[in-house]
Amino acid sequence: MKENVIYWSKYFIPTTKEIPAGTEAASHQLLLRAGLVNMLTSGVYSYLPLGLRVLRRVEDIIREEMNRAGACEVFLPCLQPIELWQTTKRDEALKEIMIRFKDNRGREMCLGPTHEEVITALVKDYVQSYRQLPVTLYQIQTKFRDELRTRFGIVRANEFMMKDAYSFDRDETGLKKNYQLMYEAYEKVFQRCGLKVVIVKADSGAMGGDVSHEFLVIAPIGEDHVLQCDACHFAMGSSMSTEQAACPQCQNGKLQKQIAIELGHVFQLGTKYTDALKVVFLDEDGQQKPIIMGCYGIGVSRLVAAIIETNRDDAGIVWPREVAPFDVEILLVQDDPQLTPLAQSYAQQLQEVGLKVLVDDRLESPGRKFKDADLIGIPYRIILGKRTLQEGKVEVKDRKTLATTMFTKNDLIKEFLKIWKATC
Ligand SMILES: Nc1ncnc2c1ncn2[C@@H]1O[C@H](COP(=O)(O)OP(=O)(O)O)[C@@H](O)[C@H]1O
Ligand SMILES: [Mg+2]
Ligand SMILES: [Zn+2]
CATH class of the missing domain: 3.40.50.800 (Anticodon-binding domain)
Structure with missing residues (x-):
C-alpha cells in the first residue's frame, strides 16, 4: 500500500537517551528507547506508531506465507466460555496461566491463552464430510497468559500477539503433508524477518508420541537452550545432558550450550481435541472417523523483540530490510x-x-x-x-x-x- 511521506515533526516517535530502569535485555531497552512500545504495567505493552509498523510488516510476511501454504485467515474471539475448556479438561491443565472471571450475567469466562478448543468447536459446526477436508485455518490475535514471571519486555508478556494455525485432515498422510507445508512456511517467515533460526525436534514426552518441532533463535537472552556445534553450526535440542559432547555432523566440532528464544512451535496433535469435542466426519468408505489435527504457533510480538536482539549495534537497532518501519x-x-x-x-x-x-x-x-x-x-x-x-x-x-x-x-x-x- 502506498502511503504519504511521513514528517517526524508531525509524527509520534518518542525516543529517549536514558536506559530505562529495570530492563535486562538489549532488545527491551531499544524497544523503549526507540519509541516502539510503552509499558502500561509489568507484562502489558502498548505499541506506538513505529513499533506498530514493524509488527504489521511481520504480520504481513506471516500472512503471505500462510496464504501461500493454503491456510485461510479467520479471527476468533478472545472472550471464551469456561464450559468449552471443561470439555478438554484444560480449564484445569492451564489453570495457572488462564485469566478467568465471572461476567455480569454470571457466566464463567476466560481470556483465551490459546485457541485449540475454539477452533475445534468451530470446525465441528461445519465439517461433516471428507469432501470438506483438508482445511487449515489461522489467525493473528491477542493471547492472554497470566505468566507469573514476565521477562525481557515483550518476549514473555501477559498479553501478546500470536499467529496460530490449525490443520484438519482425514488421515495421518494428510496431517504429515500439512505439517510439512507449515514447516516450510515457517522457514520462509523467519528468513524474511532476518532471523537465522535453528529447528529442533521438541521434547514430546508429556504430550505422548506426537511429532513436534521448535523454531528458535540463538540470542544473548532467552529461556531455552540449544546445543550448537562450534565448528559447523549444526544445532540440536538441549534435552541431552552431556554439555560438551562431540558433534554428530562433523569431525572435530564440539557441541556448546547456547541460550535461545523460542519463536515458533509446530505440533502434530492427532485427535486429542477432536476426540474430546467429538468432531467426526463421514469418510469415503462410509465410516465415521475423528478429524486429525495439527497446530502451529508463532509468537508475533516476541519475534519483533528477537529481530532487535539479533540485529543491532552499540548505537541502536539495525532493521532487516523487510521488517523496517x-x-x-x-x-x-x-x-x-x-x-x-x-x-x-x-x-x-x-x-x-x-x-x-x-x-x-x-x-x-x-x-x-x-x-x-x-x-x-x-x-x-x-x-x-x-x-x-x-x-x-x-x-x-x-x-x-x-x-x-x-x-x-x-x-x-x-x-x-x-x-x-x-x-x-
Ligand atoms: N508469554 C508470552 N509472551 C510472548 N510470546 C509468547 C508467550 N508465550 C508464548 N509465546 C509465543 O507463542 C508461541 C507459541 O506458544 P506456545 O508454544 O503455546 O507457548 P509455550 O512454549 O510458552 O507453551 C511460542 O513459540 C512463543 O513464540
Ligand atoms: Mg512452545
Ligand atoms: Zn559440527
Missing part, C-alpha cells in the same frame, strides 16, 4: 529554506516508486538527529546539510555497514535507487 530516512541537518523543498522532492520521488519514507524535519540539534537515526535503525539515511549542498552534494548512509557515499544533488534519486535495488 521505513525504508529511508531523510535527515535535514538544519532547518533551512533551501533544504526543505529538496527533502520534499526527494521524499515524493521515493514514495512514488513504493518506498516508505520518513523525513526528520524536527527542530532538534544535528547531534540528536544523528543519534536518533542510529537508534531507530532505518536501513538507509539521506543526509541533507547546508555545507555539502553548497558543493552540490548529498550524503547517503547505510545503517548496517555504516558506509557513506556522496552523490551529486541531481543524481541522488537515480543513484540511490541503484543501491536500493542492488541490495534487495
